[in-house]
Amino acid sequence: MKRKILVASTNPGKLGELRAMLGRDVRWVSLADFPGIEEIAEDGPTFAENARKKALGYARATGLWTIADDSGLMVNALGGAPGVKSARFSGEKETDRGLLDHKNMAKLLKLLKAVPSQKRTARFVCRLCLASPEKVLIETEGTLEGIIAQSEIGTNGFGYDPVFFVPEMKKTVAQLSPGQKNAISHRGRAIAKLKPLLTELLR
DSSP states (O other), rough: EEEEESOOOOOOOHHHHHHHHHOOEEEEEEEGGOTTTTOOOOOOOSSHHHHHHHHHHHHHHSSSSSEEEEEEEGGGGGGGOGGGGGEEEEEEOOSOOOHHHHHHHHHHHHHHHTTTTGGGGGEEEEHHHHHOOSEEEEEEEEEEEEEEEESOOOOSSTTTGGGGEEEETTTTGGOHHHHHHHSHHHHHHHHHHHHHHHHHHHH
């Protein structure tokens, strides 16, 4: 029987990436399958702490193994901001995720307006945690280095993808196909590290 694992997100993009990369030996469910569940605040100072807190919290609330991620953008010229506040960078509360993404990117581009290209270096960071209701089972991390573009380019992906330029690809992440993105992205790299460890656990 396939093990049921909860992905601690309602974001269909994240769920799709995990499903695509971790294969079919698991029955994946998301927080959308638990409409009454209490939200766990991402108020830790690091990506690792937030991922751990969410994975353990939702695992205990549902009784299921739970995989949680905390990921975001760290811009060197902004001292590592927006960091753990990436999703809420503009301070806006929006139910429309696309609109919120655009507001966050608009704030970022405004702050970097006077910063020259060579100083617009940044990295995406993803911390993944898989937990049972009793304990943390696996933790992995992936990063992707890049440069913040001068404007939004591309329509794929979500979050800051349209402004994150990857020099070796000569494209923003939002110009990549889902397969190209999964191969190089911060989340893709964290998932790739997690995959053999999860396979071992499921044996």
